[in-house]
Amino acid sequence: MKRTKLITFLTLALFGLGGLAAAERAKMIQVKGSDTMVNLVQILAEEYMGKNPGEAIAVLGGGSGTGITGLINQTCDIANSSREWKPKEIDQAWDKGVKPRHFVVAVDGLSVIVNEKNPIDQVTVAQVGALYRGEIKNWKAIGDYPKPVSLYGRQSNSGTYVFMQEFVLGNKNYSADMKEMNGNAQIIEGVLQDEGAVGYVGVGYLFDENGKVRKGLKILKVSKQPGGAGFMPTDKAAVDSGDYPIARPLYMATNGKPKANVGAFLAWISGAEGQAIVEREGFFPISPAHKAQNDKNLQ
Amino acid sequence: MRKTRWTNVRESAIRAFFFTCGILTVLVLLGIFATLVATAVPAFRDITPSEFLLKTNWDPTSPEKAEYGILSMVVSTLMVTGGALLLAVPIGIGVASYLSDVAHWRVREILKPVVEILAGIPSVVVGFLGIVLFGPLIAKVFHTGHGLNAANGSVLLAIMALPTIISISEDALSAVPAAYGEASLALGASRWQTLVRVKLPAGLSGIIAATMLGMGRAIGETMTVLMATGNARSFPHGFLESVRTMTSGIAIELGEVPYYTTHYYALFAIGLVLFVMTFAVNMAADVVLRKYQEKER
Numbered sequence: 001m002k003r004t005k006l007i008t009f010l011t012l013a014l015f016g017l018g019g020l021a022a023a024e025r026a027k028m029i030q031v032k033g034s035d036t037m038v039n040l041v042q043i044l045a046e047e048y049m050g051k052n053p054g055e056a057i058a059v060l061g062g063g064s065g066t067g068i069t070g071l072i073n074q075t076c077d078i079a080n081s082s083r084e085w086k087p088k089e090i091d092q093a094w095d096k097g098v099k100p101r102h103f104v105v106a107v108d109g110l111s112v113i114v115n116e117k118n119p120i121d122q123v124t125v126a127q128v129g130a131l132y133r134g135e136i137k138n139w140k141a142i143g144d145y146p147k148p149v150s151l152y153g154r155q156s157n158s159g160t161y162v163f164m165q166e167f168v169l170g171n172k173n174y175s176a177d178m179k180e181m182n183g184n185a186q187i188i189e190g191v192l193q194d195e196g197a198v199g200y201v202g203v204g205y206l207f208d209e210n211g212k213v214r215k216g217l218k219i220l221k222v223s224k225q226p227g228g229a230g231f232m233p234t235d236k237a238a239v240d241s242g243d244y245p246i247a248r249p250l251y252m253a254t255n256g257k258p259k260a261n262v263g264a265f266l267a268w269i270s271g272a273e274g275q276a277i278v279e280r281e282g283f284f285p286i287s288p289a290h291k292a293q294n295d296k297n298l299q
Numbered sequence: 300m301r302k303t304r305w306t307n308v309r310e311s312a313i314r315a316f317f318f319t320c321g322i323l324t325v326l327v328l329l330g331i332f333a334t335l336v337a338t339a340v341p342a343f344r345d346i347t348p349s350e351f352l353l354k355t356n357w358d359p360t361s362p363e364k365a366e367y368g369i370l371s372m373v374v375s376t377l378m379v380t381g382g383a384l385l386l387a388v389p390i391g392i393g394v395a396s397y398l399s400d401v402a403h404w405r406v407r408e409i410l411k412p413v414v415e416i417l418a419g420i421p422s423v424v425v426g427f428l429g430i431v432l433f434g435p436l437i438a439k440v441f442h443t444g445h446g447l448n449a450a451n452g453s454v455l456l457a458i459m460a461l462p463t464i465i466s467i468s469e470d471a472l473s474a475v476p477a478a479y480g481e482a483s484l485a486l487g488a489s490r491w492q493t494l495v496r497v498k499l500p501a502g503l504s505g506i507i508a509a510t511m512l513g514m515g516r517a518i519g520e521t522m523t524v525l526m527a528t529g530n531a532r533s534f535p536h537g538f539l540e541s542v543r544t545m546t547s548g549i550a551i552e553l554g555e556v557p558y559y560t561t562h563y564y565a566l567f568a569i570g571l572v573l574f575v576m577t578f579a580v581n582m583a584a585d586v587v588l589r590k591y592q593e594k595e596r
Contacts, residue, residue, distance in 0.1 A: 065555030092557065150444050155530070156360045157555030171362040176371075176533035179447055179541045180551065182526070186430075193435055194445040 028056040029262055033067015033080030034159050035183045036108065036202035037250050040281050041080055044269055047277060055261060061183065064159025071253055072098055077262050079253045082108065082159035082202065083166075099256045101297045104249040105269050107284040109203040109233025110160065112220045112246075113188070117195045119145055122221040122230035125245050129168045131198055134175025139196065151178040152190045152199035160184075163248055164200060192216045203233045204282040211282075222246060239284050249290070250283070263298050270294045332574070339571040342367075342564035351568065355534045357548065359562040367565050369572065371534040375449065375542035376573075378535055379524060382453030383460055383517045388510055390457075391464030392499070395506075398465070399472035400494050411469070418462035422522040429455045429527030443539050447529030450538040455523045460513035467512060471505020472498055511584035515577055521546040545573050 031041055038061035045057035062070075064081035071079035072093045085093075085100060093100050112128055114120065120143035123131075130136045131149060139145040153174060154161040165171065181187045187199040192214070208214050213234075221230030224245045231238035231245075238244040258266055268274050275285040286294075343351070346367045354368025394414070398407050433454050434446030441450075475498050483493040499506070529541025530551065543551075549566050556563045 063555060069555060069557070088557070148444070155551045157552070165362060173358055173361050173363055176356065176358075177531050177541070179445075179529035179531050180543070181530075189430065190445060190447065193438065196444045 027261070028058055029078065029265060030058055030060075030076040031067075031078040031080060031252075032060045032062060032070040032076040033078075034064045034082040034250070035061045035154075036082045036158075036160055036204070037080040037106075040106065040204055040250075040278065040283060041252075043281060044274060044277055045265075047273075048265055048268055052264075055265070057265065063155070063157035064162070065157040068253070071100065071255060072096055074098065074255065077254065077259070078266075081251045081253065082248065083163045084251070085253070100253045101256065101258070103252045103254070103266055103270070103294045103297055104286050104290040105252050105266075105274075105294075106250045106278040107239060107286060108248055108250050109235075109239045109244050109284065110163065110246040110248060111201055111203050111206055111233040112222060113191050113199050113201060113206070114218050114220060115191055115193075115195045115197050116216050116218045118147075118218060119143060120220065122223060124223050124226050124228070125168055126226070128198075128200075128222065128246075129170055129172075132164065132169055132174055132178065133172050134177060147196040149198060150194050150196040151175055152181055152187045152194075152197055153178045154184075154187070154200075155180045155182065160200065160202065167248075168246060188214060188217065202283070206234065207282050234282075236284055240287075247284075249286070258298065266294065267298055335567060335571050335574060338564060339568040340564075342561060342568040345561045346565065351565070352572075357532055359552070359556075359565065365562070367561070369545065369548075369569055371532060372543055372545045372548050372569065373572065373576075375528075375535050376518060376544040376546070376576075378449050378538065378542065379452040379456060379528065379544055380514060380517045382449060382538060383456035384510065384514055386453060386457035387460045387464055387513055387517075391461055391509070391513070392468055392506060394461075394465045395468035395472055395509075396494055396499070398469045400490070400498065411466075414462050414465050417458070418466075420459075422459065422520060423526070425455050425459055426523040426526030429523065434527065437539075441539055445529070445541075447527060447541055448539050449528060449535060449542045452524045452528040452542070452544070453538065455527055456517040456520055459520060459523065460517045463516055464509045464513040467509035468502070468506045471502035471509065474505065475501040507584060507587055511580060514580055518577055518580070519546060519573070521550050525550055545569050 031045070038059060042059045045059050049055050049057060060076075064079075064083055067076065067079035067081055068085060068089050070076040072089065073096070079100075085102070090100065112123065118139065120139065123142060127136065127142055132151060132153065134151075136142065137149055139147050139149055153164070156162075161174075165174065179190065181190060184201040184205040187201050188205060191197040191199040206213050206217065206219060213219065219232060219234065221232055222245055223230040229243075231243050233239065233244055233247070235244060239247045252266065252269075254262060254266070257263075269278075270286065270291055279285055351367055351369060352373075353370055354366065355371045356366040356368045357372060358366045398410060402410065429451050430447075433451050437446035437448065437451055437454075438444060479497050479501055480493050483497040484490070488496070524544050525547040528544065528547070530543040530547055531541035532543055533540070535542045549569055552562070553566050556566060
């Protein structure tokens with residue numbers, strides 16, 4: 001008899017806890033999407049929660065496509081994406097009554113990386129495209145390095161995959177020989193071990209915890225034209241001026257006008273404090289024009 | 300009188316309960332199969348079955364032309380699984396023979412649980428081993444630059460299939476009547492001859508079942524191969540190339556695919572093909588077992 005009572009009590013307690021957890025979840029901001037942005041947004045969320053006790057933010061990766069699908073299906077409050085929404089996705093959102101608003105929160109210099117044994121320093125955008133389309137199969141076509149090219153890329157749910165395909169591959173197919181890795185970190189792991197490797201990652205992934213470029217990794221300069229000046233993705237001035245050819249905005253999207261707590265978080269990211277963290281993590285701050293647009297979207 | 304009636308009711312209630320439990324698995328299986336077929340069939344409004352099964356290019360999100368050929372993935376799956384069995388079956392039977400016939404009982408008491416613990420290692424952990432340990436090792440031995448290839452997947456799947464194969468083969472060998480072995484030894488056969496010519500053939504049905512179960516484990520495994528095989532979409536020409544299996548293909552794309560599109564249905568069609576393949580393996584195993592058992596009688 002005593003035992004039955006105990007069990008009843010425990011069951012009730014569990015239900016109570018479940019209810020509390022559900023209430024907590026309703027307040028919690030769910031962020032989902034881009035793997036390129038997940039570390040950055042995680043750190044932003046931690047700092048924000050530290051400054052604003054009582055706020056709860058959960059950040060998940062999964063890829064830009066996953067985040068966008070999540071916002072459309074209303075399983076998250078903010079969708080991170082490292083690419084613009086496709087028209088098809090916006091249509092789908094409107095069909096489901098979701099009216100996406102886009103906020104630019106940071107700028108990324110998409111970085112082309114090779115193993116440190118590779119003597120080549122600079123490539124053109126066209127060469128990167130040819131590499132990933134599978135047209136250049138050996139490094140000797142670019143420089144003095146007779147080694148077969150080994151391609152590392154992302155999977156098709158990645159915003160970086162889509163951005164590269166659109167702006168670097170000229171909307172052509174990726175080579176079927178490209179190894180499709182689960183995230184930026186796995187690409188770096190592959191490039192560190194493979195002397196013939198080439199990979200692409202967000203600029204924030206190039207640095208170790210001390211803010212230095214990861215050992216064993218070489219970042220290529222990228223030029224717009226053959227023979228033109230090449231720039232590093234880590235060069236703030238070049239990314240700002242557009243001289244670095246494959247820079248891109250990183251987006252966060254909400255369904256309609258953000259709820260009060262979500263809006264406060266987004267405003268904080270666009271503000272001086274948030275942007276300082278963006279820069280500390282290796283990405284680049286947004287332009288005043290983006291900031292003005294963000295402020296308008298918050299209304 | 301009243302008591303017996305109560306007992307009868309209770310008896311039949313218990314019987315009904317167990318019958319429901321039994322029938323439930325059948326219903327679940329039928330339900331999964333029906334869902335799979337219903338979701339897979341619409342894919343063939345846009346793709347011809349021959350294109351689907353015989354073409355090697357898979358690129359549904361291509362900006363040029365969406366392509367839906369799964370042959371590369373089917374071959375990759377068979378390669379990785381076949382390679383895994385090639386490694387795991389001889390080792391597995393060897394270990395099982397050692398455990399049942401050679402090892403001291405104390406050693407066996409320790410080794411058997413250890414083998415079973417091996418089965419409990421999560422597949423992500425095995426995949427991680429593939430990335431940091433076997434991958435670089437394979438790259439070094441074969442000078443391939445990287446070790447994210449079919450060979451790596453095979454080694455990892457062999458590790459994952461081993462506990463199943465060892466455990467069930469050992470049970471099969473232990474279940475061979477002691478009289479068989481004693482008779483063989485009495486006729487002057489050595490222990491090696493007894494093991495290879497008498498006990499192994501007698502336990503063959505169990506060993507085949509063990510192999511098939513191991514194969515089932517390997518063919519459906521996703522996380523490990525996803526992490527360790529590189530996931531390149533091209534048609535594989537050898538064990539040292541990156542491959543993408545059917546399971547990793549589904550896992551990579553199902554998370555982001557827009558619902559109710561050809562791409563979505565095509566992923567379920569891959570699942571259906573995988574289901575048919577494992578079903579065929581199990582059927583074949585069953586037929587072989589039956590034939591063998593008849594002969595024995």
